[in-house]
Amino acid sequence: MNGAEAMIHEAAIGWVIRTRDPEFTDWEGFTAWLEADPGHAAAYDALMAADADLPSLLPENPVGMPEPANDPGERRSRPWRWVGGGAIAAALVAAISIGSWNRTDIYSVTTRPGETRTIALEDGTRIDLNGGTTLRLDRKNMRFAALDAGEAAFTVRHDAADPFRVTVGEAVFEDAGTVFNIVHASGATRIGVSEGKVIYNPQAEAIALPAGRALTDDASGLHLMAVAPEAVASWRQGSLVYANAAVGDIGQDIARSLGVRLTIAPGAQAMRFTGTIRLDRNPERFFATAAPLMGLSAVRQGDGWVLKEGHGPQS
Amino acid sequence: MATGLVASHWTVLGMATGLSAIFLANRAALLRFVRARGAGDDAEDVIQEMWMKLEAKDLGPVADPLPYLYRMANNLMLDRYRSATRRERREQDWAEGAGGVMADPSEDLAVDERMILAQRLREAEKVLRELGPRVELVFRRFRLEGVGQRQIAEDLGVSLTTVEKDLQKAYRAMLALRLRLDTE
Numbered sequence: 001m002n003g004a005e006a007m008i009h010e011a012a013i014g015w016v017i018r019t020r021d022p023e024f025t026d027w028e029g030f031t032a033w034l035e036a037d038p039g040h041a042a043a044y045d046a047l048m049a050a051d052a053d054l055p056s057l058l059p060e061n062p063v064g065m066p067e068p069a070n071d072p073g074e075r076r077s078r079p080w081r082w083v084g085g086g087a088i089a090a091a092l093v094a095a096i097s098i099g100s101w102n103r104t105d106i107y108s109v110t111t112r113p114g115e116t117r118t119i120a121l122e123d124g125t126r127i128d129l130n131g132g133t134t135l136r137l138d139r140k141n142m143r144f145a146a147l148d149a150g151e152a153a154f155t156v157r158h159d160a161a162d163p164f165r166v167t168v169g170e171a172v173f174e175d176a177g178t179v180f181n182i183v184h185a186s187g188a189t190r191i192g193v194s195e196g197k198v199i200y201n202p203q204a205e206a207i208a209l210p211a212g213r214a215l216t217d218d219a220s221g222l223h224l225m226a227v228a229p230e231a232v233a234s235w236r237q238g239s240l241v242y243a244n245a246a247v248g249d250i251g252q253d254i255a256r257s258l259g260v261r262l263t264i265a266p267g268a269q270a271m272r273f274t275g276t277i278r279l280d281r282n283p284e285r286f287f288a289t290a291a292p293l294m295g296l297s298a299v300r301q302g303d304g305w306v307l308k309e310g311h312g313p314q315s
Numbered sequence: 316m317a318t319g320l321v322a323s324h325w326t327v328l329g330m331a332t333g334l335s336a337i338f339l340a341n342r343a344a345l346l347r348f349v350r351a352r353g354a355g356d357d358a359e360d361v362i363q364e365m366w367m368k369l370e371a372k373d374l375g376p377v378a379d380p381l382p383y384l385y386r387m388a389n390n391l392m393l394d395r396y397r398s399a400t401r402r403e404r405r406e407q408d409w410a411e412g413a414g415g416v417m418a419d420p421s422e423d424l425a426v427d428e429r430m431i432l433a434q435r436l437r438e439a440e441k442v443l444r445e446l447g448p449r450v451e452l453v454f455r456r457f458r459l460e461g462v463g464q465r466q467i468a469e470d471l472g473v474s475l476t477t478v479e480k481d482l483q484k485a486y487r488a489m490l491a492l493r494l495r496l497d498t499e
Contacts, residue, residue: 020457021457027385306373
Protein backbone atom coordinates (compact mmCIF):
# COMPACT_ATOMS: atom_id res chain seq x y z
CA MET A 1 0.00 0.00 0.00
CA ASN A 2 1.49 3.37 -0.94
CA GLY A 3 1.07 6.53 1.09
CA ALA A 4 -2.07 7.77 -0.65
CA GLU A 5 -3.72 4.34 -0.45
CA ALA A 6 -2.85 4.08 3.21
CA MET A 7 -4.47 7.44 3.84
CA ILE A 8 -7.64 6.38 2.02
CA HIS A 9 -7.65 3.10 3.92
CA GLU A 10 -7.32 4.93 7.24
CA ALA A 11 -10.08 7.42 6.34
CA ALA A 12 -12.31 4.58 5.12
CA ILE A 13 -11.94 2.82 8.49
CA GLY A 14 -13.13 6.04 10.11
CA TRP A 15 -16.22 6.09 7.90
CA VAL A 16 -16.92 2.39 8.52
CA ILE A 17 -16.98 3.13 12.23
CA ARG A 18 -19.03 6.31 11.92
CA THR A 19 -21.65 4.90 9.56
CA ARG A 20 -21.92 1.81 11.77
CA ASP A 21 -22.85 3.97 14.74
CA PRO A 22 -26.64 3.84 15.25
CA GLU A 23 -26.57 7.57 15.94
CA PHE A 24 -24.70 8.54 12.78
CA THR A 25 -26.32 11.45 10.93
CA ASP A 26 -23.58 13.15 8.92
CA TRP A 27 -24.51 11.61 5.59
CA GLU A 28 -23.75 14.85 3.78
CA GLY A 29 -20.23 14.75 5.16
CA PHE A 30 -19.94 11.14 4.07
CA THR A 31 -21.20 12.07 0.57
CA ALA A 32 -18.58 14.81 0.35
CA TRP A 33 -15.83 12.36 1.25
CA LEU A 34 -17.06 9.83 -1.32
CA GLU A 35 -17.22 12.50 -4.01
CA ALA A 36 -13.66 13.60 -3.35
CA ASP A 37 -12.21 10.47 -4.98
CA PRO A 38 -13.85 7.52 -6.75
CA GLY A 39 -11.44 5.26 -4.88
CA HIS A 40 -13.12 6.18 -1.60
CA ALA A 41 -16.33 4.25 -2.30
CA ALA A 42 -14.34 1.16 -3.35
CA ALA A 43 -12.21 1.29 -0.19
CA TYR A 44 -15.31 1.73 1.97
CA ASP A 45 -17.12 -1.18 0.28
CA ALA A 46 -14.18 -3.52 0.71
CA LEU A 47 -13.84 -2.66 4.39
CA MET A 48 -17.59 -2.91 5.03
CA ALA A 49 -17.53 -6.41 3.50
CA ALA A 50 -14.66 -7.34 5.81
CA ASP A 51 -16.52 -5.73 8.72
CA ALA A 52 -19.58 -7.88 8.00
CA ASP A 53 -17.45 -10.97 8.71
CA LEU A 54 -16.08 -9.75 12.04
CA PRO A 55 -18.80 -11.19 14.32
CA SER A 56 -18.00 -14.68 13.03
CA LEU A 57 -14.37 -14.12 14.05
CA LEU A 58 -15.08 -12.98 17.57
CA PRO A 59 -15.47 -15.30 20.49
CA GLU A 60 -18.11 -14.56 23.06
CA ASN A 61 -16.18 -14.15 26.29
CA PRO A 62 -16.70 -10.84 28.02
CA VAL A 63 -13.94 -8.57 29.27
CA GLY A 64 -13.72 -6.26 32.23
CA MET A 65 -11.85 -3.03 32.75
CA PRO A 66 -8.34 -3.24 34.12
CA GLU A 67 -8.11 -2.99 37.85
CA PRO A 68 -4.84 -1.17 38.41
CA ALA A 69 -2.67 -3.04 40.85
CA ASN A 70 -2.26 -0.44 43.52
CA ASP A 71 -1.07 -1.88 46.72
CA PRO A 72 1.95 0.05 47.90
CA GLY A 73 2.38 -2.43 50.74
CA GLU A 74 3.23 -5.16 48.32
CA ARG A 75 4.96 -3.27 45.58
CA ARG A 76 7.30 -1.09 47.51
CA SER A 77 10.07 0.39 45.52
CA ARG A 78 10.20 -1.17 42.12
CA PRO A 79 8.72 0.71 39.19
CA TRP A 80 5.51 -0.80 37.96
CA ARG A 81 3.06 -0.46 35.13
CA TRP A 82 -0.61 -1.26 35.14
CA VAL A 83 -1.05 -2.12 31.57
CA GLY A 84 1.90 -4.39 31.05
CA GLY A 85 1.27 -7.99 30.06
CA GLY A 86 0.92 -9.43 33.55
CA ALA A 87 -1.40 -6.70 34.72
CA ILE A 88 -3.75 -7.28 31.81
CA ALA A 89 -3.93 -10.97 32.46
CA ALA A 90 -4.63 -10.34 36.12
CA ALA A 91 -7.22 -7.71 35.29
CA LEU A 92 -9.03 -10.00 32.91
CA VAL A 93 -9.61 -12.54 35.63
CA ALA A 94 -11.89 -10.05 37.30
CA ALA A 95 -14.39 -9.61 34.51
CA ILE A 96 -16.78 -7.02 35.81
CA SER A 97 -19.93 -6.03 34.02
CA ILE A 98 -20.40 -2.40 33.10
CA GLY A 99 -23.27 -1.76 35.47
CA SER A 100 -21.48 -2.85 38.58
CA TRP A 101 -18.21 -0.94 38.54
CA ASN A 102 -17.49 0.42 41.91
CA ARG A 103 -17.23 4.14 42.33
CA THR A 104 -14.03 4.19 44.33
CA ASP A 105 -12.23 5.36 41.25
CA ILE A 106 -9.81 7.77 42.84
CA TYR A 107 -6.73 6.23 44.36
CA SER A 108 -3.38 7.45 45.60
CA VAL A 109 0.13 6.54 44.63
CA THR A 110 2.77 7.44 47.20
CA THR A 111 6.55 7.28 47.20
CA ARG A 112 8.72 7.48 50.27
CA PRO A 113 11.56 10.01 50.29
CA GLY A 114 14.36 8.69 48.10
CA GLU A 115 12.06 6.32 46.27
CA THR A 116 11.04 6.93 42.67
CA ARG A 117 8.34 5.32 40.67
CA THR A 118 7.12 5.41 37.10
CA ILE A 119 3.47 5.10 36.17
CA ALA A 120 2.51 4.29 32.60
CA LEU A 121 -1.06 5.21 31.84
CA GLU A 122 -2.93 3.31 29.19
CA ASP A 123 -3.14 6.29 26.86
CA GLY A 124 0.65 6.50 26.59
CA THR A 125 1.09 9.17 29.24
CA ARG A 126 3.98 8.59 31.61
CA ILE A 127 4.30 9.99 35.09
CA ASP A 128 7.59 9.84 36.98
CA LEU A 129 7.23 10.31 40.72
CA ASN A 130 10.17 11.61 42.66
CA GLY A 131 10.57 10.68 46.32
CA GLY A 132 8.18 11.88 49.02
CA THR A 133 5.34 12.32 46.57
CA THR A 134 1.61 11.69 46.76
CA LEU A 135 -0.36 11.66 43.55
CA ARG A 136 -4.02 10.86 43.11
CA LEU A 137 -5.30 9.29 39.91
CA ASP A 138 -8.72 8.43 38.61
CA ARG A 139 -9.43 5.00 37.18
CA LYS A 140 -12.36 6.44 35.29
CA ASN A 141 -10.58 9.42 33.87
CA MET A 142 -7.08 8.75 32.71
CA ARG A 143 -6.55 12.37 31.74
CA PHE A 144 -6.49 13.55 35.33
CA ALA A 145 -3.98 13.64 38.15
CA ALA A 146 -3.82 15.54 41.43
CA LEU A 147 -0.41 16.26 42.91
CA ASP A 148 -0.97 16.50 46.65
CA ALA A 149 2.67 16.69 47.66
CA GLY A 150 6.10 16.23 46.24
CA GLU A 151 7.34 16.21 42.68
CA ALA A 152 6.27 14.52 39.50
CA ALA A 153 7.28 14.77 35.86
CA PHE A 154 4.55 14.32 33.29
CA THR A 155 5.22 13.13 29.77
CA VAL A 156 1.78 13.55 28.34
CA ARG A 157 0.32 11.97 25.24
CA HIS A 158 -1.32 15.09 23.90
CA ASP A 159 -4.93 15.08 22.80
CA ALA A 160 -6.33 18.52 22.01
CA ALA A 161 -9.89 17.29 22.44
CA ASP A 162 -9.17 15.72 25.79
CA PRO A 163 -6.32 17.56 27.50
CA PHE A 164 -4.47 16.10 30.42
CA ARG A 165 -5.10 18.07 33.62
CA VAL A 166 -3.07 18.16 36.77
CA THR A 167 -4.55 19.84 39.80
CA VAL A 168 -2.31 21.13 42.56
CA GLY A 169 -4.43 22.45 45.39
CA GLU A 170 -6.74 24.95 43.72
CA ALA A 171 -4.53 25.37 40.66
CA VAL A 172 -5.04 23.48 37.43
CA PHE A 173 -2.36 22.79 34.86
CA GLU A 174 -3.62 21.72 31.49
CA ASP A 175 -1.30 20.19 28.93
CA ALA A 176 -1.08 21.41 25.40
CA GLY A 177 1.37 18.79 24.15
CA THR A 178 3.85 18.30 26.76
CA VAL A 179 6.61 17.26 29.10
CA PHE A 180 6.52 19.10 32.39
CA ASN A 181 7.56 18.80 36.00
CA ILE A 182 5.64 19.99 39.03
CA VAL A 183 6.88 20.41 42.58
CA HIS A 184 4.44 21.00 45.39
CA ALA A 185 5.98 21.49 48.81
CA SER A 186 5.67 23.81 51.79
CA GLY A 187 2.71 25.68 50.33
CA ALA A 188 4.53 26.55 47.11
CA THR A 189 4.10 25.13 43.64
CA ARG A 190 6.76 25.18 40.94
CA ILE A 191 6.25 23.99 37.41
CA GLY A 192 8.80 23.78 34.63
CA VAL A 193 7.95 22.94 31.03
CA SER A 194 10.52 21.18 28.86
CA GLU A 195 8.42 20.35 25.81
CA GLY A 196 5.20 21.61 24.33
CA LYS A 197 3.02 23.89 26.39
CA VAL A 198 1.06 23.92 29.62
CA ILE A 199 -1.82 26.21 30.49
CA TYR A 200 -1.97 27.34 34.10
CA ASN A 201 -5.55 27.65 35.38
CA PRO A 202 -7.23 27.62 31.95
CA GLN A 203 -10.51 28.84 33.48
CA ALA A 204 -8.94 31.78 35.32
CA GLU A 205 -5.47 33.23 34.69
CA ALA A 206 -4.98 31.03 31.62
CA ILE A 207 -1.24 31.58 31.58
CA ALA A 208 0.42 29.74 28.72
CA LEU A 209 3.73 28.20 29.68
CA PRO A 210 5.72 27.17 26.62
CA ALA A 211 8.83 25.01 26.79
CA GLY A 212 11.58 26.80 28.67
CA ARG A 213 9.13 28.57 30.96
CA ALA A 214 8.63 28.02 34.64
CA LEU A 215 6.05 29.30 37.06
CA THR A 216 6.12 29.48 40.81
CA ASP A 217 3.11 30.04 42.99
CA ASP A 218 3.87 30.71 46.62
CA ALA A 219 3.05 33.10 49.45
CA SER A 220 4.56 35.98 47.47
CA GLY A 221 2.32 35.32 44.48
CA LEU A 222 2.79 34.09 40.93
CA HIS A 223 6.18 34.38 39.27
CA LEU A 224 7.16 33.50 35.74
CA MET A 225 10.73 32.76 34.81
CA ALA A 226 12.90 31.07 32.25
CA VAL A 227 14.10 27.53 32.77
CA ALA A 228 16.48 25.48 30.67
CA PRO A 229 14.29 22.74 29.13
CA GLU A 230 16.96 20.14 29.88
CA ALA A 231 16.85 21.19 33.54
CA VAL A 232 13.19 20.26 33.85
CA ALA A 233 12.77 16.97 35.67
CA SER A 234 16.52 16.41 35.48
CA TRP A 235 16.18 14.36 38.68
CA ARG A 236 15.06 11.52 36.44
CA GLN A 237 18.56 11.46 34.99
CA GLY A 238 20.14 11.64 38.44
CA SER A 239 20.99 15.32 38.52
CA LEU A 240 19.43 18.58 39.64
CA VAL A 241 19.95 21.54 37.34
CA TYR A 242 19.44 25.10 38.56
CA ALA A 243 19.63 28.62 37.32
CA ASN A 244 19.62 31.16 40.11
CA ALA A 245 17.49 28.96 42.35
CA ALA A 246 16.94 29.60 46.04
CA VAL A 247 18.93 27.23 48.23
CA GLY A 248 15.78 26.70 50.30
CA ASP A 249 14.05 25.16 47.27
CA ILE A 250 17.13 23.17 46.32
CA GLY A 251 17.24 21.73 49.82
CA GLN A 252 13.71 20.39 49.41
CA ASP A 253 14.60 18.86 46.07
CA ILE A 254 17.62 17.11 47.57
CA ALA A 255 15.67 15.79 50.53
CA ARG A 256 12.94 14.44 48.26
CA SER A 257 15.31 12.92 45.74
CA LEU A 258 17.69 11.27 48.18
CA GLY A 259 15.34 10.53 51.02
CA VAL A 260 17.39 12.38 53.63
CA ARG A 261 16.27 14.75 56.35
CA LEU A 262 17.80 18.04 55.40
CA THR A 263 17.67 21.39 57.16
CA ILE A 264 18.88 24.59 55.57
CA ALA A 265 20.33 27.04 58.03
CA PRO A 266 18.38 30.34 58.02
CA GLY A 267 21.37 32.24 56.68
CA ALA A 268 21.58 29.96 53.65
CA GLN A 269 17.86 29.83 52.79
CA ALA A 270 17.84 32.87 50.54
CA MET A 271 21.20 32.17 48.86
CA ARG A 272 21.10 31.44 45.17
CA PHE A 273 22.75 28.72 43.13
CA THR A 274 23.34 28.15 39.44
CA GLY A 275 24.70 24.84 38.25
CA THR A 276 24.22 21.10 38.16
CA ILE A 277 24.25 18.89 41.22
CA ARG A 278 24.76 15.20 40.65
CA LEU A 279 22.62 13.02 42.85
CA ASP A 280 24.28 10.26 44.77
CA ARG A 281 22.54 7.68 46.93
CA ASN A 282 25.34 7.85 49.45
CA PRO A 283 24.66 11.03 51.49
CA GLU A 284 28.25 11.42 52.74
CA ARG A 285 29.60 11.28 49.22
CA PHE A 286 26.83 13.49 47.91
CA PHE A 287 27.23 16.30 50.42
CA ALA A 288 31.02 16.16 50.19
CA THR A 289 30.69 17.23 46.54
CA ALA A 290 27.44 19.15 46.49
CA ALA A 291 27.90 21.42 49.49
CA PRO A 292 31.14 23.05 48.30
CA LEU A 293 29.59 23.39 44.84
CA MET A 294 26.89 25.57 46.36
CA GLY A 295 29.38 27.44 48.48
CA LEU A 296 27.97 25.82 51.59
CA SER A 297 29.02 23.31 54.14
CA ALA A 298 27.13 20.22 55.19
CA VAL A 299 26.99 18.98 58.75
CA ARG A 300 25.61 15.74 59.98
CA GLN A 301 23.03 16.29 62.73
CA GLY A 302 21.20 13.38 64.35
CA ASP A 303 19.60 11.32 61.60
CA GLY A 304 19.69 14.22 59.15
CA TRP A 305 21.89 16.87 57.61
CA VAL A 306 22.23 20.62 57.85
CA LEU A 307 23.41 22.87 55.03
CA LYS A 308 24.86 26.14 56.22
CA GLU A 309 26.93 29.03 55.01
CA GLY A 310 30.66 28.90 54.73
CA HIS A 311 33.23 26.27 53.95
CA GLY A 312 33.41 24.82 57.41
CA PRO A 313 34.84 21.41 58.07
CA GLN A 314 32.54 18.48 57.54
CA SER A 315 31.83 16.19 60.39
CA MET B 316 -22.96 15.94 17.13
CA ALA B 317 -24.48 14.06 20.05
CA THR B 318 -26.57 16.85 21.53
CA GLY B 319 -28.02 18.01 18.22
CA LEU B 320 -28.86 14.45 17.51
CA VAL B 321 -30.87 13.90 20.66
CA ALA B 322 -32.84 17.08 20.00
CA SER B 323 -33.79 16.13 16.45
CA HIS B 324 -34.67 12.65 17.62
CA TRP B 325 -37.39 13.94 19.91
CA THR B 326 -38.80 16.65 17.69
CA VAL B 327 -39.16 14.25 14.80
CA LEU B 328 -40.82 11.62 16.93
CA GLY B 329 -43.58 14.06 17.71
CA MET B 330 -44.42 14.62 14.05
CA ALA B 331 -46.06 12.00 11.89
CA THR B 332 -43.72 12.33 8.95
CA GLY B 333 -44.29 10.10 5.97
CA LEU B 334 -41.03 8.59 4.82
CA SER B 335 -42.14 8.90 1.22
CA ALA B 336 -42.59 12.64 1.58
CA ILE B 337 -39.14 12.99 3.10
CA PHE B 338 -37.78 10.78 0.35
CA LEU B 339 -39.25 12.98 -2.37
CA ALA B 340 -38.05 16.16 -0.73
CA ASN B 341 -34.50 14.79 -0.54
CA ARG B 342 -34.41 12.78 -3.74
CA ALA B 343 -31.64 14.87 -5.32
CA ALA B 344 -29.38 14.56 -2.27
CA LEU B 345 -29.99 10.80 -2.05
CA LEU B 346 -29.27 10.40 -5.76
CA ARG B 347 -26.07 12.32 -5.32
CA PHE B 348 -25.12 10.09 -2.39
CA VAL B 349 -25.84 6.86 -4.27
CA ARG B 350 -23.85 8.10 -7.25
CA ALA B 351 -20.88 9.01 -5.04
CA ARG B 352 -21.30 5.67 -3.31
CA GLY B 353 -20.29 3.99 -6.57
CA ALA B 354 -23.57 3.34 -8.37
CA GLY B 355 -22.52 5.44 -11.35
CA ASP B 356 -25.01 5.12 -14.19
CA ASP B 357 -27.17 2.81 -12.07
CA ALA B 358 -27.83 5.57 -9.54
CA GLU B 359 -31.33 6.29 -10.86
CA ASP B 360 -32.15 2.57 -10.72
CA VAL B 361 -31.05 2.34 -7.11
CA ILE B 362 -33.19 5.34 -6.19
CA GLN B 363 -36.12 3.77 -8.03
CA GLU B 364 -35.59 0.52 -6.12
CA MET B 365 -35.63 2.48 -2.89
CA TRP B 366 -38.86 4.20 -3.84
CA MET B 367 -40.53 0.90 -4.60
CA LYS B 368 -39.43 -0.54 -1.27
CA LEU B 369 -40.80 2.47 0.57
CA GLU B 370 -44.12 2.26 -1.24
CA ALA B 371 -44.39 -1.50 -0.72
CA LYS B 372 -44.36 -1.39 3.06
CA ASP B 373 -45.93 1.18 5.25
CA LEU B 374 -43.26 1.86 7.82
CA GLY B 375 -45.19 4.49 9.70
CA PRO B 376 -43.42 7.38 11.41
CA VAL B 377 -39.68 6.87 11.81
CA ALA B 378 -37.42 8.78 14.14
CA ASP B 379 -34.84 10.70 12.14
CA PRO B 380 -36.33 9.91 8.72
CA LEU B 381 -33.56 11.39 6.60
CA PRO B 382 -30.71 9.47 8.24
CA TYR B 383 -32.95 6.43 7.98
CA LEU B 384 -33.25 6.93 4.22
CA TYR B 385 -29.54 7.45 3.80
CA ARG B 386 -28.87 4.29 5.76
CA MET B 387 -31.33 2.41 3.57
CA ALA B 388 -29.53 3.68 0.46
CA ASN B 389 -26.19 2.72 1.96
CA ASN B 390 -27.45 -0.79 2.73
CA LEU B 391 -28.70 -1.18 -0.84
CA MET B 392 -25.25 -0.28 -2.09
CA LEU B 393 -23.64 -2.76 0.30
CA ASP B 394 -25.98 -5.47 -1.00
CA ARG B 395 -25.03 -4.61 -4.56
CA TYR B 396 -21.35 -4.84 -3.69
CA ARG B 397 -21.85 -8.16 -1.93
CA SER B 398 -23.77 -9.77 -4.78
CA ALA B 399 -21.29 -8.42 -7.33
CA THR B 400 -18.30 -9.91 -5.48
CA ARG B 401 -20.18 -13.17 -4.94
CA ARG B 402 -20.96 -13.38 -8.65
CA GLU B 403 -17.32 -12.63 -9.44
CA ARG B 404 -16.15 -15.36 -7.10
CA ARG B 405 -18.60 -17.86 -8.54
CA GLU B 406 -17.43 -17.10 -12.04
CA GLN B 407 -13.84 -17.39 -10.93
CA ASP B 408 -14.51 -20.72 -9.19
CA TRP B 409 -16.24 -21.93 -12.31
CA ALA B 410 -13.34 -20.93 -14.50
CA GLU B 411 -10.80 -22.53 -12.19
CA GLY B 412 -12.74 -25.79 -11.76
CA ALA B 413 -11.28 -27.68 -14.75
CA GLY B 414 -14.02 -29.39 -16.69
CA GLY B 415 -16.63 -27.40 -14.81
CA VAL B 416 -17.33 -30.05 -12.18
CA MET B 417 -18.49 -28.47 -8.94
CA ALA B 418 -16.52 -29.57 -5.91
CA ASP B 419 -18.43 -31.99 -3.71
CA PRO B 420 -18.49 -30.73 -0.12
CA SER B 421 -17.16 -33.85 1.56
CA GLU B 422 -16.96 -34.63 5.27
CA ASP B 423 -13.17 -34.20 5.28
CA LEU B 424 -13.44 -30.69 3.98
CA ALA B 425 -15.89 -29.73 6.70
CA VAL B 426 -13.52 -30.95 9.43
CA ASP B 427 -10.71 -29.05 7.77
CA GLU B 428 -12.82 -25.92 7.65
CA ARG B 429 -13.73 -26.25 11.29
CA MET B 430 -10.07 -26.39 12.21
CA ILE B 431 -9.32 -23.35 10.13
CA LEU B 432 -12.21 -21.52 11.73
CA ALA B 433 -11.02 -22.40 15.24
CA GLN B 434 -7.56 -21.19 14.31
CA ARG B 435 -9.02 -17.92 13.04
CA LEU B 436 -11.03 -17.44 16.21
CA ARG B 437 -7.87 -17.82 18.26
CA GLU B 438 -6.04 -15.33 16.07
CA ALA B 439 -8.82 -12.77 16.30
CA GLU B 440 -8.96 -13.18 20.06
CA LYS B 441 -5.22 -12.64 20.31
CA VAL B 442 -5.29 -9.53 18.12
CA LEU B 443 -8.08 -8.01 20.15
CA ARG B 444 -6.48 -8.93 23.47
CA GLU B 445 -3.21 -7.29 22.52
CA LEU B 446 -5.01 -3.99 22.10
CA GLY B 447 -5.78 -3.90 25.82
CA PRO B 448 -8.90 -4.57 27.85
CA ARG B 449 -10.58 -1.22 27.35
CA VAL B 450 -10.16 -1.24 23.58
CA GLU B 451 -11.49 -4.79 23.48
CA LEU B 452 -14.46 -3.87 25.63
CA VAL B 453 -15.27 -0.81 23.53
CA PHE B 454 -15.00 -2.77 20.32
CA ARG B 455 -17.28 -5.58 21.52
CA ARG B 456 -19.90 -3.16 22.78
CA PHE B 457 -19.85 -1.28 19.51
CA ARG B 458 -19.57 -4.03 16.94
CA LEU B 459 -21.23 -7.02 18.61
CA GLU B 460 -23.82 -5.33 20.78
CA GLY B 461 -24.48 -2.41 18.44
CA VAL B 462 -24.12 0.26 21.13
CA GLY B 463 -23.33 3.78 19.89
CA GLN B 464 -20.05 5.52 20.66
CA ARG B 465 -21.67 8.28 22.75
CA GLN B 466 -23.39 5.71 24.95
CA ILE B 467 -20.20 3.68 25.38
CA ALA B 468 -18.28 6.81 26.39
CA GLU B 469 -20.96 7.62 28.94
CA ASP B 470 -20.98 4.10 30.38
CA LEU B 471 -17.21 3.97 30.69
CA GLY B 472 -16.87 7.53 31.96
CA VAL B 473 -14.36 8.39 29.23
CA SER B 474 -14.49 11.03 26.53
CA LEU B 475 -16.06 10.42 23.15
CA THR B 476 -12.64 11.00 21.59
CA THR B 477 -11.20 8.17 23.65
CA VAL B 478 -13.90 5.80 22.42
CA GLU B 479 -13.38 6.95 18.84
CA LYS B 480 -9.65 6.33 19.12
CA ASP B 481 -10.15 2.93 20.73
CA LEU B 482 -12.48 1.91 17.93
CA GLN B 483 -10.15 3.17 15.22
CA LYS B 484 -7.35 1.13 16.81
CA ALA B 485 -9.49 -1.99 17.12
CA TYR B 486 -10.92 -1.69 13.64
CA ARG B 487 -7.52 -1.12 12.10
CA ALA B 488 -6.24 -4.34 13.68
CA MET B 489 -9.35 -6.44 13.12
CA LEU B 490 -9.86 -5.41 9.49
CA ALA B 491 -6.18 -5.98 8.79
CA LEU B 492 -6.58 -9.48 10.22
CA ARG B 493 -9.74 -10.10 8.21
CA LEU B 494 -8.14 -8.97 4.95
CA ARG B 495 -5.06 -11.06 5.68
CA LEU B 496 -7.18 -14.17 6.30
CA ASP B 497 -8.85 -13.50 2.97
CA THR B 498 -5.60 -13.75 1.07
CA GLU B 499 -4.34 -16.83 2.95
